[in-house]
Amino acid sequence: MYDTLTPSQARDMLSAVAQHLVANVDMLTEVDQAIGDGDHGIGMRRGFAAVEEAMATIDPESVSKVFKAAGTTIMAKTGGAAGAVFGTLFRAGSAALEGRPALDAEGLAGFLLLGLEGVEKRGGAQPGQKTMIDALAPASVAAEAAIASGLVVAVRNATDAAKAGVEATKGMIATTGKARTLGERSLGHPDPGAVSMSLILEAMRDYIAA
Amino acid sequence: MYDTLTPSQARDMLSAVAQHLVANVDMLTEVDQAIGDGDHGIGMRRGFAAVEEAMATIDPESVSKVFKAAGTTIMAKTGGAAGAVFGTLFRAGSAALEGRPALDAEGLAGFLLLGLEGVEKRGGAQPGQKTMIDALAPASVAAEAAIASGLVVAVRNATDAAKAGVEATKGMIATTGKARTLGERSLGHPDPGAVSMSLILEAMRDYIAA
Amino acid sequence: MGKPKKLLNNPVEVVSELIDGLVAACGGDLYRLDGRNAVVRTHIANDKVALLIGGGSGHEPMFPGFVGSNLADGAPCGEVFAAPTPDLIVDTLSAIERGRGVLMVYGNYAGDNMNFDIAAELAEEAGIVTRTVRVWDDVAAAPPERMTDRRGIAGDFFVIKVAGGAAAELDNLDEVYRVAIKARDNTRSMGVALAAGSIPETGERTFELPEDEIEIGMGAHGEPGIARRKITDADAIAEEMTNLILADLPFSAGDEVALLVNNLGATTCMEMLIVSRKVHQLLQQRGIVIHRTDVGSFLTCQEMAGLSITLMKLDAELKHYLDMPARSFAYSRA
Amino acid sequence: MGKPKKLLNNPVEVVSELIDGLVAACGGDLYRLDGRNAVVRTHIANDKVALLIGGGSGHEPMFPGFVGSNLADGAPCGEVFAAPTPDLIVDTLSAIERGRGVLMVYGNYAGDNMNFDIAAELAEEAGIVTRTVRVWDDVAAAPPERMTDRRGIAGDFFVIKVAGGAAAELDNLDEVYRVAIKARDNTRSMGVALAAGSIPETGERTFELPEDEIEIGMGAHGEPGIARRKITDADAIAEEMTNLILADLPFSAGDEVALLVNNLGATTCMEMLIVSRKVHQLLQQRGIVIHRTDVGSFLTCQEMAGLSITLMKLDAELKHYLDMPARSFAYSRA
């Protein structure tokens, strides 16, 4: 159980995040087959397998550097909507960590908030359009609200909120991304990117809680 | 039961032949699917449906004219190997009927013999190569041998010989036509054109025996 | 249906291998960017406005097959059905840029938009001026009021052909941009799918269609269209699609158009011609003149069975650029 | 597998309808012969040696797609997989003949041979001189000693391209014949099938292949090849096919060749390029120079999945005619 993470612990956490995503590739692909073009899993594998490699060699000078490096790697290796979105999440979010010696609850909340703003600006989507934003936005709110309770609680609450967000996407009609023309047929299926977002937080939570 | 056919009876017989072929289209297609390109039935339908039409309007001046008209129609409407082969059979074979006021056993045998020579010359195939020649050649021999017994017997023996020829093609390896590269895989299947040849004789036999 | 059988080696390497094949087939006209998944023309005139096209792979010969003379100058190629990454786009931009800026033409998808936008920002930092034209020709994807929600499908063909001609002749990025936008805004498409394609890396089909059903308006990755129904005859389907296209721009009597009938993958040339024949009949009845017709496989979705119909309304300028000679892997015209 | 879904109207009318589509797409370059199933060039130079090509339909864009400038002058089209009838061939001969005789180029099949031979005899009676070149490029069909038992497959492409050029430039039928024979004798092909095509009129597939098997050497109507086996990777299959082709002519180090990778119908462009890449690698290792490469759907077997590889060994004369510009529905070169 960590209440703050050093830069090298942050690095190890992102490595664990990467492994978790890679372990769930088939499930992510299936989710994208239902309402997208069926490649979300293999895209995330390209990006996060590369993150794992990058974390293995990076010099963990600072948490912001570690997060930014993960974002740059995702952006360069994933491709597709997911590459831009999750690359932006980590790159834009890392700005919140600049100058911080360690990752704490405030840092986590800042990361999620700036990450969310970055993603919204990048792709122009808003909550309710059945994207990863629908997991990220509630997670950001939950983390913010739990700053006073410390990192363990903040990341746990953020993860729970993200999962509830994934559930909520089942009831949404997609209006962006490749599911956009499904109309009502997208109902009942979760958004693949939202699932990935909740997996990222889940892996962070498990690392921090360990 | 006819021992000779007048020109208009010959015309009616060819009309019956045409109907018999058209009635067996699906079977012929199946036979060609096994060792050819699966179009023999639809090709024979094009040709013999047109023969039926042609017989309905032709002026039956002579048996040779009736047979030649059938051949010309087959040639013009069928296409593929079958069009050339069965067109040639009737056109070349009709030469044996020239100057004959009626179709008798000698005429039938002459038709089959000149038809066979025409087909062999046209396509260069010989008995044993798994073609309609393997039904036509024994039919020609059988009709020749039965001339003295009259038309009814001649056509019955020719039909039986053709059917035996069809059976014999099952044991042959194709060396011409689209089944040529099947090698041993053509064994066990009859040749589609040989089946058609036996159907033609069968319908003649039934008309003459009626 | 079982998984589709394909002639592949390592499914993770398909894009790299197809680029090698394409470059080899073009005998020196193209080169591959430093072993990466992008193709670039060997001879790009100095001082030329450059044209970059690109997107996810799996739609071959789109996009790399349209890099060539009087067409595009370079194409970054993403993985199958995934937009290329910003760094690959930027490196391709740098390789083709000749001092007059670069026009980027690509299909309007969230992934492409974001990755190309990021690339444009990075390029700007590096001193490369870019303009962007997103192709959104798919009438089935959204109503006209939400034009920017429409996907880019085979209309890419016309926009690239016109933009390629303009980029070869005009020496000003803004002018090339203006012409390309005009081509885009005059282009409308509609697709129909009969059977799904598949993703090589998973071997899975991108959607499932019952044995006797078709989907009108399906997108180039298998995104849903406007109606799923029992298959009817070719003429009825062609008429339905054509009417939707004509009503949308709208096209009217006296208009002159270019027609493209594009194969989504596995449809026979025979079917393409039968449909093209019907579109000709319909347009003739409406008094719309077809200036030229292209029929072929230009933007595919792997082995998807189906086709799309595209019309571009012409004026003298569009006609000029459309009719210019061109030479590339996918398209040559004397 | 169920019957294939297709965009058709009356299946008995497919040939007629596809010809209408083709003629419409060619915007005046071709016309249809009196409502019959044959296409003819609108402008055939006076005093030109004429080139007639043809065969059964179902292989589109072969043959009518190769009627055009510096290519063929006319093509009678049989029903699906059935040679055209003699009278249709004769009428097409009459329409394209310009006093210097007609070269007929077609694939070596019993049905075609007989029908074109009958037509040649009828034409001779009508005072039209013809010469015949039967294409027999399929290495899989028979050993070299029985060359005339081989089928014509995608090698038609090269023979037609060369003969078309020669017929446009040379004013003597015997010379055109000599050049076409040289093209034919220097051309070798090999196909592989992954899944069957079907006949529109019956809706039946022309053969059955188990889900995980391919057939090496399969013919363009689904005629059997030399081996049925489990599918392996693209490179191994390409290498096996290429080796069989190279050994047959034989092709050797220092030779210059043209390469065609032809799609039998439903194979993706991606796979075609991957295979083409491998053939380039193999030929480079052998010291054989590829002068040019064509990759596309030129002789199909409806929606059959698979491809063929064709090599033509070049000399200066063949290269000259191969490289000439050309324009037709199926093939244009600047």
Ligand SMILES: Nc1ncnc2c1ncn2[C@@H]1O[C@H](COP(=O)(O)OP(=O)(O)O)[C@@H](O)[C@H]1O
């Ligand atoms: N504009 C956007 N803003 C935020 N997320 C988006 C946007 N567009 C798409 N996404 C996310 O990307 C996911 C799809 O990723 P992926 O399948 O890898 O990309 P692609 O759509 O290019 O195939 C969607 O499930 C959605 O969560």
Ligand SMILES: Nc1ncnc2c1ncn2[C@@H]1O[C@H](COP(=O)(O)OP(=O)(O)O)[C@@H](O)[C@H]1O
């Ligand atoms: N050279 C030949 N001589 C005699 N008959 C032949 C010859 N070649 C083919 N045939 C006959 O033609 C039949 C095939 O006819 P069909 O299927 O209509 O033509 P295709 O082979 O053009 O598809 C064969 O079964 C065979 O009997």
Ligand SMILES: [Mg+2]
């Ligand atoms: Mg996706």
Ligand SMILES: [Mg+2]
């Ligand atoms: Mg047949």
Ligand SMILES: [Mg+2]
């Ligand atoms: Mg994708």
Ligand SMILES: [Mg+2]
């Ligand atoms: Mg046939």
